[in-house]
Amino acid sequence: MNRPVIVMPDAVAVVTSYLRGALKAHGRPVPVVSRIPTPRPLAFVRVQRIGGTQQTPVSDRPRLDIHCWAASESAAHDLAALARALLGDIPGVRDGVTVYRVTEVGGPMWLPDDQTSAARFAFAVEIHMRGRTLDTPSTD
Structure with missing residues (x-):
């Protein structure tokens, strides 16, 4: 008997x-990206996977760094605080993916950009998500 293949x-x-949609809905329509854009906008959020583990045979628990840049220290703080609060509401079905829970593993910290000295705050979360079954070809 073949076991189903689960893709995270x-x-x-x-x-x-x-986050892109949630920030826009809360009056902060900033770019939310996985890589630092060129040219660099004044304010943006970068989401980066920095590890994590498979939680169960059918779910993943990725660890993500969330970095928030803005024009000033207080503006970067406020953007990070909003992104942090909004991530608390992510459980549910998002883009067809079941998200079970989010756990903060590193609270917001001041982290000026080492390349540009731009204002930046960062925090880290783990997000428990369900994988999906990969359709496997028949062996007829």
Whole structure:
């Protein structure tokens, strides 16, 4: 008997899509990206997977760094605080992916950009997500 093949979701894609829409809905329509854009906008959020583990045979628990840049220290703080609060509401079905829970593993910290000295705050989360069954070809 063949076991089903479970494929874990792209957590960065799920979270960037969710945050982009949630920030816009809360009056902060900033770019939410996985890589630093060129040219660099004054304010943006970068989501980066930095590890994590498979939680169960059918779910993943990726660890994500969330970095928030803005024009000033207080503006970067406020953007990070909003992104942090919005991620608390991510459980549910997002872009077809079931998100069970989010756990903060590193609270917001001041982290000026080492390349440009731009204002930046960062925090880290783990997000528990369900994988999907990969359709396997028949062996007829």
